Amino acid sequence: MTQHVVVVGASLAGLRACETLRQEGFDGPLTLVGAENEIPYDRPPLSKKVLSGEWDVDQIRLRKADEFQSIDLQLRLGVRAEALDTGARTLALADGSTLSYDGLIVATGAAPRRLPGQPDLDGVVVLRTLGDSLALRGRLGEGVHVVVIGAGFIGLEVAATARQRGCRVTVLEGLPAPLIRGLGAEMGAAAATVHGRNGVDLRCGVQVAGIEAGADGARVAGVRLADGELVACDVVVVGIGVAPATEWLQGSGLTVRDGIVCDASLQAGVPGVYAAGDCARWPNAVFAGHDDEEMRVEHWTNAAEQGAAAAGNLLAELRGQAPTPFVSVPFFWSDQFDSRIQFIGRAHGGDDVHVFAGELGGKFAALYGWQGRLRGVLGLSMPRMVMPFRALLAEQASWDAALEKAAVLAAGLTAG
Numbered sequence: 212m213t214q215h216v217v218v219v220g221a222s223l224a225g226l227r228a229c230e231t232l233r234q235e236g237f238d239g240p241l242t243l244v245g246a247e248n249e250i251p252y253d254r255p256p257l258s259k260k261v262l263s264g265e266w267d268v269d270q271i272r273l274r275k276a277d278e279f280q281s282i283d284l285q286l287r288l289g290v291r292a293e294a295l296d297t298g299a300r301t302l303a304l305a306d307g308s309t310l311s312y313d314g315l316i317v318a319t320g321a322a323p324r325r326l327p328g329q330p331d332l333d334g335v336v337v338l339r340t341l342g343d344s345l346a347l348r349g350r351l352g353e354g355v356h357v358v359v360i361g362a363g364f365i366g367l368e369v370a371a372t373a374r375q376r377g378c379r380v381t382v383l384e385g386l387p388a389p390l391i392r393g394l395g396a397e398m399g400a401a402a403a404t405v406h407g408r409n410g411v412d413l414r415c416g417v418q419v420a421g422i423e424a425g426a427d428g429a430r431v432a433g434v435r436l437a438d439g440e441l442v443a444c445d446v447v448v449v450g451i452g453v454a455p456a457t458e459w460l461q462g463s464g465l466t467v468r469d470g471i472v473c474d475a476s477l478q479a480g481v482p483g484v485y486a487a488g489d490c491a492r493w494p495n496a497v498f499a500g501h502d503d504e505e506m507r508v509e510h511w512t513n514a515a516e517q518g519a520a521a522a523g524n525l526l527a528e529l530r531g532q533a534p535t536p537f538v539s540v541p542f543f544w545s546d547q548f549d550s551r552i553q554f555i556g557r558a559h560g561g562d563d564v565h566v567f568a569g570e571l572g573g574k575f576a577a578l579y580g581w582q583g584r585l586r587g588v589l590g591l592s593m594p595r596m597v598m599p600f601r602a603l604l605a606e607q608a609s610w611d612a613a614l615e616k617a618a619v620l621a622a623g624l625t626a627g
């Protein structure tokens with residue numbers, strides 16, 4: 212019997228799912244539905260080389276338009292999935308059509324959060340899509356004052372690129388240091404020195420009261436702080452994080468709790484339905500026993516790996532075979548000025564942090580541990596100090612084992 216697989220979300224995780232289905236021998240009809248009217252593209256360059264103008268749109272396509280023929284899929288771009296009926300196994304699309312499926316992979320990613328009461332003004336932008344990046348790129352230039360609200364990874368990358376384009380840049384962050392949620396306070400403060408050195412006015416511990424319009428009521432005038440100060444500017448980039456794009460699943464019966472709640476195989480609790488990428492939450496056995504064992508990861512490598520894993524497990528289910536748990540050591544990178552941050556594993560507020568190579572304020576590498584176990588490794592422009600820990604993280608190594616390995620690597624660095 213011919214089975215139809217539908218993948219919703221035409222970006223990294225969705226495309227990887229389609230490619231994997233074909234590579235693993237699925238020869239039934241395959242439909243990829245995407246809300247954006249774009250051939251799938253890579254997002255990391257949107258805050259880096261596309262925003263700076265060094266790269267053109269063609270350089271970030273995940274596949275060329277004519278390469279889709281080899282995957283043999285029906286591409287439904289520019290149309291949003293609006294509702295899911297898991298009992299009838301149908302999807303309602305925004306153009307009024309309905310798709311029936313035997314297997315479904317949800318890879319709808321995440322969308323930028325907005326400030327409460329955020330006004331719709333010319334000059335107030337977010338950054339998630341290619342369109343967002345090109346529009347912001349058009350606004351950057353010598354002397355333009357850009358205020359970035361939120362010192363997370365994307366906010367700081369935008370700040371760095373805007374500085375490189377000659378802008379004046381102010382970053383407003385409510386927490387005491389940048390990147391606290393991703394790296395913790397101490398390492399966030401270290402990363403802040405990179406921005407200070409490069410002329411970014413990074414203001415931490417400040418509360419934003421709102422964004423204000425100029426006299427015409429249409430263009431942004433600046434950002435009002437809770438203490439009454441107005442930070443006047445030409446452009447405001449709201450970079451306060453993302454939320455999983457799951458509103459359309461309301462009433463579907465899927466459990467949604469900051470992401471689609473999946474089991475270890477990425478199955479969303481309903482036969483034939485899987486999730487992957489920024490929208491998926493699952494128990495990751497690498498962190499079994501940790502307080503954040505059930506996780507949602509918003510990084511490139513995870514989206515690519517989960518797209519492939521969800522497809523493999525959907526196929527196994529359709530074929531009556533056993534699924535394989537998705538087990539992963541998360542990894543991400545971030546480029547800011549001439550620094551590259553790399554992080555493997557997980558970090559949270561309660562971690563012990565130990566710098567084992569280099570020094571804070573310059574290039575360095577640090578271990579993150581919790582309750583006697585290694586949780587993660589950070590490198591600031593120290594690529595060779597990060598990846599060697601992947602195996603230790605995968606086998607849930609102890610803090611002591613990590614310290615031993617770190618000492619060996621650091622000694623090699625000094626000798627070299």
Ligand SMILES: Cc1cc2nc3c(=O)[nH]c(=O)nc-3n(C[C@H](O)[C@H](O)[C@H](O)COP(=O)(O)OP(=O)(O)OC[C@H]3O[C@@H](n4cnc5c(N)ncnc54)[C@H](O)[C@@H]3O)c2cc1C
Nearest residue numbers: 220222223224246254255292319320488489509510511514
């Ligand atoms: C500016 C920027 C820079 C980044 N830099 C880095 C980096 O340096 N390193 C790193 O590790 N990660 C980085 N990331 C994160 C990385 O790009 C994401 O983790 C990755 O794109 C997630 O892929 P995804 O396929 O899960 O979701 P997404 O890429 O978000 O794609 C989801 C797709 O689904 C579509 N969609 C949503 N709802 C619907 C619907 N109802 N119907 C149909 N389609 C729908 C969306 O329009 C979108 O095209 C960056 C992200 C951004 C935005």
